[in-house]
Amino acid sequence: KVHSTSCGSLFKSLLKMGGEESVKLLGVWSSPYSRRVELALKLKGVPFESVEEDLSKKSALLMKCNPVHKKIPVLLHNGKSIVESLIILEYIDETWKGRPLLPQDPYERAKARFWAKFIDDKLMPGVWKTFLSKEEEREENKEEACELLRSLESELKDKKYFGGDDIGYLDIAANVVAFWIQRVESVVGIDLLNQDSFPILCKWIERLYHEIPLMKECLPPKEKHLVYIKTRYEAATATNGNL
Amino acid sequence: MGEKSSVKLYGFWASPFVMRAAVALKIKGIEFEYIEEDLRNKSEQLLQYNPVYKKVPVLVHNGQPIAESLVILEYIDEIWTDPPHLLPKEPYHRAKHRFWAAYFQTAFDLMLKTLKTEGEEQQKALNELLAKLDVAEEGLKEIFPSGAPIFQDGNPGYLGIVFCSFFGNTETMAEFFGTKLLTPERYPLLSSWAAALSQIPAIKEVTPPAPKMLGVLNLVRQNALKSNA
Numbered sequence: 462k463v464h465s466t467s468c469g470s471l472f473k474s475l476l477k478m479g480g481e482e483s484v485k486l487l488g489v490w491s492s493p494y495s496r497r498v499e500l501a502l503k504l505k506g507v508p509f510e511s512v513e514e515d516l517s518k519k520s521a522l523l524m525k526c527n528p529v530h531k532k533i534p535v536l537l538h539n540g541k542s543i544v545e546s547l548i549i550l551e552y553i554d555e556t557w558k559g560r561p562l563l564p565q566d567p568y569e570r571a572k573a574r575f576w577a578k579f580i581d582d583k584l585m586p587g588v589w590k591t592f593l594s595k596e597e598e599r600e601e602n603k604e605e606a607c608e609l610l611r612s613l614e615s616e617l618k619d620k621k622y623f624g625g626d627d628i629g630y631l632d633i634a635a636n637v638v639a640f641w642i643q644r645v646e647s648v649v650g651i652d653l654l655n656q657d658s659f660p661i662l663c664k665w666i667e668r669l670y671h672e673i674p675l676m677k678e679c680l681p682p683k684e685k686h687l688v689y690i691k692t693r694y695e696a697a698t699a700t701n702g703n704l
Numbered sequence: 705m706g707e708k709s710s711v712k713l714y715g716f717w718a719s720p721f722v723m724r725a726a727v728a729l730k731i732k733g734i735e736f737e738y739i740e741e742d743l744r745n746k747s748e749q750l751l752q753y754n755p756v757y758k759k760v761p762v763l764v765h766n767g768q769p770i771a772e773s774l775v776i777l778e779y780i781d782e783i784w785t786d787p788p789h790l791l792p793k794e795p796y797h798r799a800k801h802r803f804w805a806a807y808f809q810t811a812f813d814l815m816l817k818t819l820k821t822e823g824e825e826q827q828k829a830l831n832e833l834l835a836k837l838d839v840a841e842e843g844l845k846e847i848f849p850s851g852a853p854i855f856q857d858g859n860p861g862y863l864g865i866v867f868c869s870f871f872g873n874t875e876t877m878a879e880f881f882g883t884k885l886l887t888p889e890r891y892p893l894l895s896s897w898a899a900a901l902s903q904i905p906a907i908k909e910v911t912p913p914a915p916k917m918l919g920v921l922n923l924v925r926q927n928a929l930k931s932n933a
Contacts, residue, residue: 529807529839543799545806555795567782571770578772579756612756 484509485537493637494546495534500679577634711736712764720869721773722761730906788859820928852897868901
């Protein structure tokens with residue numbers, strides 16, 4: 462049984478509060494979900510402490526602050542814990558008002574939320590399914606994944622970023638699309654998100670990488686990441702599990 | 705306020721997701737046109753308005769479509785800013801509401817599994833569902849520290865709307881499962897919350913009558929069991 466106050470008092474006993482605002486991010490270097498939160502905090506210029514979790518040996522703090530799912534990322538703000546990366550992004554946007562992440566217009570906000578949910582609920586599951594397919598199911602799964610990528614690409618159209626002239630909530634949520642897909646592709650040896658099939662998405666990825674320094678900063682280091690992906694992929698295909 | 709806006713809701717009478725949108729619009733006092741879809745023969749408009757999922761509900765406001773019930777609820781709250789408010793004002797409380805709304809979805813998925821399976825598989829799904837509801841019973845004490853609200857103002861709020869769309873129709877559920885799911889002994893908070901929610905006029909108005917609902921549930925069950933065989 463956990464209440465946020467017991468999480469707060471554990472936290473307070475670990476650090477001297479001194480009346481300052483305290484922001485802590487429990488995450489994992491390889492997770493696109495904790496990288497989303499990291500990016501959002503950095504865009505907002507919110508000072509925070511990063512805590513690297515070991516998912517094979519979850520910390521007492523993580524268990525106390527996310528008792529329901531026991532997952533990262535967790536944002537700890539003055540002892541209160543907020544979980545689920547997209548929920549955390551909204552919390553960050555509502556708490557620190559400078560440099561808005563979501564659009565101002567309610568209809569644009571609805572669209573951004575719709576597409577972020579689409580990425581997590583439909584697109585990425587379809588992509589992972591393709592990467593983990595058995596030989597005989599691969600083409601069919603790949604075609605479905607392409608259909609989903611095309612859908613997302615249509616939302617980008619002729620905009621520089623999903624957020625318009627600068628990155629926003631949906632660009633942050635789409636970090637997994639922009640960087641994880643191509644990295645996993647290169648390990649698995651399936652050609653999915655390429656220039657010919659998705660010129661607009663690929664252009665957007667290039668822009669993110671070359672024009673948004675913070676985006677690059679919030680990526681797992683490439684070589685280390687590729688090794689990690691390879692290890693997990695081999696384990697997953699051996700046991701037919703999840704990436 | 706200016707010109708009257710055009711609000712249409714594409715739905716299906718038995719869908720809990722559509723129910724959410726309808727309740728929210730009624731709570732806010734927004735007039736809307738309701739279009740009942742035949743899900744076996746979806747209209748051109750629906751497919752045009754929701755090409756990604758091709759599902760209901762879709763809210764069309766001044767010609768602009770919004771899909772996904774939780775997205776629709778937040779849109780309704782943000783575009784019609786007069787009270788009653790669906791989500792709380794404070795960011796931490798909003799995060800909690802959003803968290804539990806997502807959690808209820810996972811419980812509902814198990815409820816669907818219970819509906820579509822039999823024997824051991826069904827029992828397993830039911831046990832997992834009850835366990836999830838145990839977690840919710842405990843976790844929601846943070847949102848309702850003095851017990852379930854009684855809704856004197858007739859506003860169930862975002863989370864109340866989500867919860868009752870899945871678990872509010874206690875009569876139907878009891879009939880279907882042959883037993884009360886949210887027993888007061890095991891779920892004092894959730895059961896009293898469900899009871900209070902079911903009394904709210906806007907919710908009463910859109911709750912399908914138990915016999916009609918049971919008909920649909922039995923149909924879904926029979927089809928699922930047939931295709932499992």
